[in-house]
Amino acid sequence: MRFSLTKPPLKERILHAIYKLQTQQTKLEEASAKLHQRDREMFERCVGAKAAGDDARAAIYANECVEIRKMAKIVMFSQLAIEKAILRLQTIEDVGDLLVQMTPVVGIIRETKGKIKGIIPEVAYELEEVNRMLNNTLTETGKVLPEVSVEEEASDEAKKILAEASMLAEQKIEERYPKLPLPPEPTPKTPEQPLEALEALTTPPLSTPKKTITKVSQISEDELKEKVLSYLKQHGGELSIEKCASTLNVTVEDVKKALSLLESEGKIIVQ
Known part of the structure; x- marks a missing residue:
C-alpha cells in the first residue's frame, strides 16, 4: 500500500x-x-x-x-x-x-x-x-x-x-532615548577587522581582477560618508568595496574610511 x-x-x-x-x-x-x-x-x-x-x-x-x-x-x-x-x-x-x-x-x-x-x-x-x-x-x-x-x-x-x-x-x-549629556569617546577599533567582515559577504567573482586605484579624492569627508551611505541603501546593505569605489569615483581607502566612520557613528552595523 x-x-x-x-x-x-x-x-x-x-x-x-x-x-x-x-x-x-x-x-x-x-x-x-x-x-x-x-x-x-x-x-x-x-x-x-x-x-x-x-x-x-x-x-x-x-x-x-x-x-x-x-x-x-x-x-x-x-x-x-x-x-x-x-x-x-x-x-x-x-x-x-x-x-x-x-x-x-x-x-x-x-x-x-x-x-x-x-x-x-x-x-x-x-x-x-x-x-x-x-x-x-x-x-x-x-x-x-x-x-x-x-x-x-x-x-x-x-x-x-x-x-x-x-x-x-x-x-x-x-x-x-534622551540625548547624552556629553558626546561619547570614540571606541578604539581596528578598521581592517569590520571591513574584512563586510568584504566576506560580498566577495567579488574570481574572474574579476583587483584594480589598483591611485586617484586622489577631492570630496569632503561628510560628502564621502553621504555617498557611501546612499550606495549602501541602494544596494540593500551589501557592498563590494572596490565596486563601490569605482562607482563613486573615489579610492578604496576612501570607501574604507567612510565605512569606519559610519560604523563609529552608529549609522551602519557590519555583520
Missing part, C-alpha cells in the same frame, strides 16, 4: 506564519523593554558622573549607551519590518487571491533575520522557518518556479519597505 502525506490548506499555512511572526514580535518587544531599561540605568550613571566632574567615567557610560542604542535600533527595525510582513499576510489571508503579493514578505523576513541574528538568535531561527514555509508555498502554488529566485523578484518592493522601516525605527529611537 502507498500513502502520501497531505499538506495543510493554504489559508492554514498563512495563519500559522502570522502566528509565528506575532510570537517573534512579542519576543522583540520584551528585548526592546530590557534594552530601554538598561539604557536608562547607564544614562543616569552618566549624568551622575558628569555632575560629579568625572568626565572619564561619564564617557564610559555614554559609550555603553551608544552600543545599547545601536542594538535597540536593530530590534525596533525588526519589530516594524515584521509588523509590515504580518499586515501583508493578513491581507492575503482575507482577500485570498493575492498570493503573488507574498514574495515581498519573503524578502522582508530574510533581511530582518540577517540583522537580528547577532542580537536574538532564536528569533532569527524562527524567522528562517517562516521564510522556508512561505517559499515552499510560493513554489508549490506555481507563483514562483523552483529555478526562479524569489529574492530577485521581491527585492525592489522589499527594499522599499525595509528602507521605510529603517527610517521609522531611527525616528522612534531618537524620540524614545
